[in-house]
Amino acid sequence: MTAMEELPLRPELRGRTPYGAPQLAVRYALNTNENPHPLPPALLADLQVALADAAAGLNRYPDRDATALRTDLAAYLSRSSGEPVAPGQVWAANGSNEVLQQVLQTFGGAGRTALGFTPSYSMHPIISAGTGTSWVDGHRRDDFTIDRAQATAQVREVQPDVVFVTSPNNPTGTAVELDTIAALYEASSGVLVVDEAYAEFARPGTPSALTLLPGRPRLVVSRTMSKAFGMAGLRLGYLAADPAVVDALQLVRLPYHLSSLTQAAARTALAHTEQLLATVDAVKTERDRIVTALPGLGLTSVPSDANFVLFGHFADSAATWQALLDRGVLVRDVGLPGWLRVTAGTTEETDAFLTALGEVAGTPAPRLGGSPA
Numbered sequence: 001m002t003a004m005e006e007l008p009l010r011p012e013l014r015g016r017t018p019y020g021a022p023q024l025a026v027r028y029a030l031n032t033n034e035n036p037h038p039l040p041p042a043l044l045a046d047l048q049v050a051l052a053d054a055a056a057g058l059n060r061y062p063d064r065d066a067t068a069l070r071t072d073l074a075a076y077l078s079r080s081s082g083e084p085v086a087p088g089q090v091w092a093a094n095g096s097n098e099v100l101q102q103v104l105q106t107f108g109g110a111g112r113t114a115l116g117f118t119p120s121y122s123m124h125p126i127i128s129a130g131t132g133t134s135w136v137d138g139h140r141r142d143d144f145t146i147d148r149a150q151a152t153a154q155v156r157e158v159q160p161d162v163v164f165v166t167s168p169n170n171p172t173g174t175a176v177e178l179d180t181i182a183a184l185y186e187a188s189s190g191v192l193v194v195d196e197a198y199a200e201f202a203r204p205g206t207p208s209a210l211t212l213l214p215g216r217p218r219l220v221v222s223r224t225m226s227k228a229f230g231m232a233g234l235r236l237g238y239l240a241a242d243p244a245v246v247d248a249l250q251l252v253r254l255p256y257h258l259s260s261l262t263q264a265a266a267r268t269a270l271a272h273t274e275q276l277l278a279t280v281d282a283v284k285t286e287r288d289r290i291v292t293a294l295p296g297l298g299l300t301s302v303p304s305d306a307n308f309v310l311f312g313h314f315a316d317s318a319a320t321w322q323a324l325l326d327r328g329v330l331v332r333d334v335g336l337p338g339w340l341r342v343t344a345g346t347t348e349e350t351d352a353f354l355t356a357l358g359e360v361a362g363t364p365a366p367r368l369g370g371s372p373a
Contacts, residue, residue, distance in 0.1 A: 012129050019126050024330055028352045030343040031332040033170070033198075033308050035230035037279040037346070043272040047265060054264035062260035065250075066092050069263045072270045073238050077223075080200075081210040088243040089213070091250075092266070093257060096197055096224040096237030101127050103220060103239075105252040107191045108133030108162050115155065116164035117146050119171060119336055121195060124164045136160060144172040144302055144310075148180045152187040161190040167209065168198045171334040171341045173304030175206045185216055191245070193220045198306035200228035200280050201287070206305055210240055217242040227307060229269055229276050236266045283307045287344035293354050297361045312339040320360055327356035 005014070021032050039047075063069075070090040077085040093099045100123070108114055110132040116124045117138035125135040136158050139150055146165075155163060163184060167176035176194075185192045194209040209221045220241040226232040236258075269276060290309045291301050302310040314320045317340050321333045324340075329352055332341040342353055 019123055021332060026330045027328040028349050029330045030345050030349060030353060031330045033227060033343045034232050035227060035279060035283060036349060037230055039230060040272065040275045043269065043275065046268050050264045050268040051261055054260045057260060061256045062258060062263060064256050066258050066263055069267050072267050076270055076273060077210060077240055081208045083210045083213065085210065085240050088246060089240050090238055091246045092236060092238040095235040096222050097123055097127065099222050099237045099239050101131065102249050102252055103193060104128055104131040104133050104162060106248050112161040113158065114162040114164065115158055115160035117151065120166045121170045145174065146176055146180055148183055152183050155184055155187040159189060163188050163190060163192045164195060166195040168202060168305035170306065172302045172310050173306045173308060174302060175202050175305040178207055178209065178212060181209050182212055185219055191218050191220060193222060195222050197224045198227055199223065200277060201284055201307045202305040213240060217244060220245060225266060225269060228280050230279065231269055234262065234265055236262060283344050286347065286350045289350055290342065290344060297358055299361065308341050308343045310339050310341050314338050323360045324356050327359065329353050329356045
């Protein structure tokens, strides 16, 4: 018996392992869906000033409600989605995982149920367990899409208190149609959370669930600054919802949960939105380049609206993962037999990945250093 097993753990936590992608010292780390582009010098200069100003007041608690930050986030969402979002509709926390944890603390808990359409973001069931919320796996088709009729029937049968829809979905990459999200909302009497961590990378013509917010007081759309904004080290997530949902979340949030430094850094980054999001098209180019190159290697992929690609099929995905690692390329084994996931990185990183994959697949690598012909 291990030392942990001797502790009086809650039963639903026994036998579990902590969430975490491998953090290995490799040249090409393409396993955690980070934006590979460094922050622009102008932002770094402004960050130094903003953080110095905030540091001068660290003897005082931060703005408990992050009012200025929420105002800036609401302005960004309004501009980018075309849907007016008011500051009172926005809530922020330390990464989107804390946002989702607060949602489950508020609307889930002991005796309540959450449902998500797996395979999807693995933290959803983990956070559910951490909040004492029972978890139910929703159904997907073999191509990883959601069957609207089957999904809504399952929601009506289970009547979960919280429903998770990840769009674009992680680890598969494809966005969910708004008609499906709307149908799931109507089928549910609980809170519907649309996790849009990768929304900025969606292909043209893919609308955000933010456009569904009017008239749907139980709809929540979560976002993050970790991906498209390239601020993974900041740990800033946020959501948009009806103001009543935001008021309810404040019943469970810890006092002064967002530090003065975090708020200052996030506001400074939002002031540089145009420069930060300028890298999104470059990342999408590399994503599409990977998708185009895979058939030439005898492989396929799932259509992606994110900054990563789920690719296969492999007779032994674990062996392929190791073979790529042996060549200095770290991708993600997401636990789906026959499939692996790779983050779209820089042109150099894509070159390295495709070269290594060509060696592993026994096929010459495609032309390097740019978009495919």
